[in-house]
Amino acid sequence: MQARQNLKTIKNFCLFPESIKPIIRSPLFYVGDKFKLLKEILKHFPTQIATFVEPFVGGGSVFLNVEAQKFLLNDIDSYIIALHQFLCSQAENPQFFFENLENLIQKYGFSYSYQKDVVPEKLKKLYPKTYYAHYNKKAYQALKSDFNQSSQKDMLQLYLLLIYGFNRMLRFNTKGEFNLPVGNVDFNENVWQALNDYFEVIQQKEIQWFNLDYQDFLAQISLSPADFLYFDPPYLITFSEYNKLWGEIQEKNLIKTLNDLHQRGLRFAVSNVVSYKGRENTIFKEWAKNFKIIPIKSNYISYHDNSIKQFEEVLVCNYEKSSS
Numbered sequence: 001m002q003a004r005q006n007l008k009t010i011k012n013f014c015l016f017p018e019s020i021k022p023i024i025r026s027p028l029f030y031v032g033d034k035f036k037l038l039k040e041i042l043k044h045f046p047t048q049i050a051t052f053v054e055p056f057v058g059g060g061s062v063f064l065n066v067e068a069q070k071f072l073l074n075d076i077d078s079y080i081i082a083l084h085q086f087l088c089s090q091a092e093n094p095q096f097f098f099e100n101l102e103n104l105i106q107k108y109g110f111s112y113s114y115q116k117d118v119v120p121e122k123l124k125k126l127y128p129k130t131y132y133a134h135y136n137k138k139a140y141q142a143l144k145s146d147f148n149q150s151s152q153k154d155m156l157q158l159y160l161l162l163i164y165g166f167n168r169m170l171r172f173n174t175k176g177e178f179n180l181p182v183g184n185v186d187f188n189e190n191v192w193q194a195l196n197d198y199f200e201v202i203q204q205k206e207i208q209w210f211n212l213d214y215q216d217f218l219a220q221i222s223l224s225p226a227d228f229l230y231f232d233p234p235y236l237i238t239f240s241e242y243n244k245l246w247g248e249i250q251e252k253n254l255i256k257t258l259n260d261l262h263q264r265g266l267r268f269a270v271s272n273v274v275s276y277k278g279r280e281n282t283i284f285k286e287w288a289k290n291f292k293i294i295p296i297k298s299n300y301i302s303y304h305d306n307s308i309k310q311f312e313e314v315l316v317c318n319y320e321k322s323s324s
């Protein structure tokens, strides 16, 4: 019932003018997501979009906040696409989803601060900054082991591994086993809100999901000048799980792809980091000089040291907003 009431609130928000429409956060809480930068980024997007295309959709923070007639969304990570598809399949009946989720939380004995603070004061005093990690450690190990042992991968289990896991990430070893440790996080009000927002918004969108390398994806779809592509690729000079397989060759191929789209008269915007900790992405910087470069103010949380570093991020657009 509470979930239903919340959906009504979100609907009311959506009736407000574009300028004060709240930005929705994806319930996948993807590392490096664009949530905090969306206000800045979205104002440079075209106002009229027939099909919105995201070749590197990740957690989906961007498409969730874009209006278009149709959405073509892709990522090479099969688990991230499977999680999106799973959540989409639950959108019509959030109550059923939350019941199953709560049953799983109870079965394994996780904390659930959204509903009740169950962590003993003694544990909080002993570990003032990491008590969730201590409280949930056993439950997390049990869930991880069940998930890894089952041949049919349960997406609700994987979603809980993400929510209670280290840095809210997905990571698998070479044997295909999920291998992150417990995080100092919990299922709280923010998670609940993000899930409800996702369920609400997703129902108003016509979406096709793809799980391909972005070049194969682009080769499969037909595009027209009324469409718009947003690229948020792995960044050449920063560290993240998904940046590991991205090198200079991949960066140059991406630039070839972007040049090709430009030649075909298609509109795109691409995010990238051009300098970080003394490193420069000269390949991208040189190429971007041919287009409109918009500096984006951002803070970057590194997977490796968890600290916040200032760095230089840009949005590069191949169209003029006024004529879009």
Ligand SMILES: C[S@@+](CC[C@H](N)C(=O)[O-])C[C@H]1O[C@@H](n2cnc3c(N)ncnc32)[C@H](O)[C@@H]1O
Pocket (backbone or CB within 6 Å): 030, 032, 033, 034, 035, 055, 056, 057, 058, 059, 060, 061, 062, 074, 075, 076, 077, 080, 212, 213, 214, 215, 232, 233, 234, 235, 242
């Ligand atoms: C910077 S993240 C995108 C984050 C997203 N904008 C968000 O807000 O959550 C880059 C994404 O590119 C995906 N990726 C990496 N290499 C790819 C490839 N060759 N083709 C398609 N997707 C790829 C990664 O799995 C990752 O999800």
